[in-house]
Each structure stands twice: as structure tokens, then as C-alpha cells.
Amino acid sequence: MKIRLDHVVKTFDTFRAVRDVSLEIGSGELVALLGPSGSGKTTILRMVAGLEYSDAGTIHFGEQDATAIPVRDRGVGFVFQHYALFPHMTVAENVAFGMKVSKVKRGRAEIDRRVGELLDLVRLSGLGGRFPTQISGGQRQRVALARALAVDPKVLLLDEPFGALDANVRRELRRWLREIHEALGITTLFVTHDQEEALDLADRIVILNEGRIVQQGTPEQVCRSPNSAFVTQFLGDANRLEASIRDGRARIAGGEIAAPGVTDGRAEVFVRPSDLDWSDTGGIPATVTRVIDRPENRRILARLGDGTSLELDVPPETAVRSQDIGFVRIRRANVFPLS
């Protein structure tokens, strides 16, 4: 089911949560709404679900205008951030709930069979008799998904689906959710503030800030060509350097790099720590202030001649110590003119 949002606006009292958002999600697509807190991503998700109504604009499901259809009839599966499992029902009863209250009447045997299938799908067979308090967070998350899938939703909506889980469980569940999505092919929209999660899971990422879409595209597009300083910084660690542009070259304290197509004047240059090299010979002179060791690399905190701090990731075997003097080379950078 294709979803289309046209100029959607939502205001809470005086807070403009969503300002004129237009968005299309293709049938079977897995899309992430990514943004910092307060960027309006959850509000958009809740409007698609029908849990909030938009102040202006329309939401279409396929060719049907769904803007005024109540949540009950909208045919969406919604997975809540804190799962919202019914605490007084067993796992199996939770999963069966949607089928029991459905207008489509199903027999007991049929419901039981379907619950069994869904619990298999989320790898929880055998836990049907437990109560939500008796299973782990990751398992609760999967029950919530099974419960949402039980009503055969046209659209699956997930609000910070892995927000409350620890890092390892989160990674595992991400891969697993991707597998389920590929197996079922349900149009899926999920909200996250974790860029790693969005990049890991989504076909397409919609980046939001202050109630507006600032960029959307495949993970490759948003990673390789971020269109603004905000997107660059939000997607990952980035060093910010002041520069002045002349004739397609950016001059930075103690060096310069190519900046094709950037208009002359002041600009800011963003460089990821992994796009910086440390060398003993040539580049921008810098002093090491600290070295942080990590499983996959070493991170050097350095200071340039003009006092600018830089962070760079180097291979773990690099011999470097605090107070060493060396040179930084910029391999790749994003340059945005300062207006």
C-alpha cells in the first residue's frame, strides 16, 4: 500500500510540531523517519496511524483519502515505543486480541492457528502462555510486532522500535526486522533518532528537523551527499572547520582543499574523523592532545595552530602519543557556504 502525505501540518497548542510535510512512501518500501527529538517524526507517524489528526493537508493510503478515517478502521499495525502490551493478558492473548475484536469473525481454532504462526514468525513459539512481565524486553518487542501483524495491516508503523533495548539486542532485532520485512513485503514506516539504526534498516531515509523534511534519499545518498550542515552533523561525528573559498578551493588554517562549485566567500567545512589521515610528513600541522583507544581503531584528539580542535580515526597500530606533533591530511570533506 502506497502512502502519500500532502502538505501536512500539526500544531499542539502553540508548538508547531509538523510544518508542511509532503512525503511519498512506495508500496513495500521500508522507510525511516530520522530526526532529533522534537523534530516531529513521531507526530507524523501518529498522524499516518490515525492516532492524531492533522490540522491541514491530506494523507492518502493508495488512492483512498485516509485523512479522516479513524485509527480503528485504518488498517495499520502500530508498534509502540514501550510496546504497550496488555499486562493482564498472556503473550498468546495479546497476539490474538486484534483478531478477537475484529469485525471479520474468525473461529477459535483459526485464531489459535494464526497465533501459533505469528509466534513462530517472531521466534517466540512456546512462550505463548507467559505474561509480558515474564519475558525480556527484546521478546516483548517481538510480541508487539506479532500483535500488530495479526490484523493483516496494510501498513506497519513502528515508533522508536528498539529505543528501550540494549545495544546488542538492538542490532540483532534490526537484522531480524529487515528479514521479516523482506518476507512479508508490508509497507513499513519507522521512527528513530538513531542514525545507525536508520542506515542499517531502511531502504530510504527521511531526515527531519524542526517539523520539516531536510533531506530524503537512500542511505547512500544521504551519507555521501548530505545537503546541509545539519544533515552532515546529525548523521555522524564530523569536525567543523571555518574556511574561505576562492576559485573553487577552500583555505583552512594551515592548508587548503578542493571545493568545486562552492561560491566564493566564507564557508564551513565538515570532515568525518575517518576521512582524516595522520602523517609525519606533510599536511596541516597539529599537536596531539589525547589518544582514545577503541576496539576498531584509535581516535586522536588534536589541535591545529589556530586552536581548532580536530578528531581523527587512525588504524590501531599507528604509533602516536599525547603531545606528539604531526600533520593532518584531509581526504574527503563536505563544504557548505556560510550565508
Place this chain on the structure above:
Amino acid sequence: MSTPPSRRKPPRVGDGPLIRRSLIGFVLVVGALLVLSPLLVIFVQAFSAGTAAFKAVILHPDTLHAIGLTVATALIAVPVNTAFGIAAAWAITKFDFPGRRLLLVVIEIPFSISPIVAGVAYLFVYGLQGLFGPALQAADVKILFALPGIVLASMFVTAPFVARELIPLMQAQGRDLEEAATSLGASGWRTFFSVTLPNIRWALLYGVVLCNARVMGEFGAVSVVSGNIRGQTNTLPLHVELLYHDYQTAGAFAAASTLTLLAIVTIIAKVLLERQGAGRSGRPALAAPAPAQGSKP
């Protein structure tokens, strides 16, 4: 200052033996003196004139009538206030509307107003010289000095009980469960009965028990509106007072003992409810460490 290292566990902050013993002792003595001993006196005094006298008072038509009236009042007032309490708690915790805070305050008014004030207010509204008095008399509807007045006054006094138990719990639970149920296709009624009600049931029953105890024991408001007509509009608390003023001390205590008995039954019901709420293995009452239902003092 430093005590020599002892093998005993060091006491926690504020857990010195002196403080602990004196605090526990103080509470026990005051509890026994203020709460327990009067209760004992009631039963001792009730039987002071012998079992036969006790029986005579209890089986006296006026006493029986008072018991009946009290139970009838509870049977009407408690269900109505339960429905009101659920509706009010639902409205306050699940909806946003202007005047929400005001409603919260209004619900609490009976807690802070002396019941006798409520009784007098009812006199002014429904009494002969009151607002609706003449109209009611013309229509031959008796509210004051009859069961409706007693029920109304009791309801006023106990209006907050159920709502006050439910509001904090429902606030803590938020709207997620209801939203989840609705998104799965459940209707409003279905959501209420299958999702909301099971999660508030122990708090609800606790509120009902408290409400019932107060309805049966209410004196001030009822005494103003009932008119104290022996054998007609005398509830049990009023009957106790009447006997006492008639210098029938043993009788008063006998009647009081039945009221106390009703209260004790209520308390036992409450304790049983709490047991069930907390201890029903396999059926955890709540996922979140929500305010322990019904385990307030």
C-alpha cells in the same frame, strides 16, 4: 566518633536501635490507645448488660429499620458513585479538555468541606424554603427527610473516593494501552472492558470498599437532611446517637457494634482484595511498577 569495626552489619542511615525502638514503640502505643481501645470498649460495653439486652436492642424494629436503611442507601449511593468515579477518572486522564484541572478540584471538594455544610446546603436547595422546595412539594416528591435526601447527602460526601483511587493509577498507565487496543480494531466499549477495566480493577474495588465504608458510616450530612425520624429516616449512625441521647448506653453501644461489625467486614474485604491483587500468581496485576494498587494505609 568512629565505632570499632564490629561483625554486625552497620545500620543504615537513621536505623539506630534507639530511634527504631522508640519510633515503633510510639506508633504501637498511640495506635492501641487511639484506635484499638475504643473499638474494644464498644464491644465490651455492648455486652455489658448481658447478651439478652444486646439481642433486644439489635432485634428492636427501629434498629432493624436503621440497618435496612443504611444498607439501602449504600446499595444506591455506591454504584452511582462508582460509575461517576470511573467516568471522572477516565475523562481527566484520557482526554484533554478545558477545565480539566477545575474538574479535579471540584471532585475533591467533598474531602475538604465539612459534611454538615453539605447537609445544610441540601436543605437550602431542596427544603421547603429552598430553591426547588415548593416545586418539589407541588409535585409531591419527597427528597428531604426521606431516602432520596439521605442518598444524595451520602453521595456528596463520598463522591471523590473512587475517582481519587483511579486517577493516579490511570495517569501512570497513560493512553498507550487504549491506543494499542483501538489501533487493533477494538471499539470504545471493548477497549474499556477488555483493556482498561482489567488494569484498574483492584484500585477500583478498593475505592468501592472505601466508598461503601464511608456511606454506611456517614453522620453529619445525613443527620441534617434525614430529620432523625425514628423507624423512618434513621440510619444506623443516627440511631446510635439517638439511643445515646436517650441514656440507653448499652443500647447505643450495641447498635454501634453492628456498625463496627459492618466496618470490620469491609476492612476484611479490602484486605482480601489486596491479597488477591498482589498475590494471584501467574496473573501479574500490572507490568509497570505502578503505584501499588490498594496498598495504601
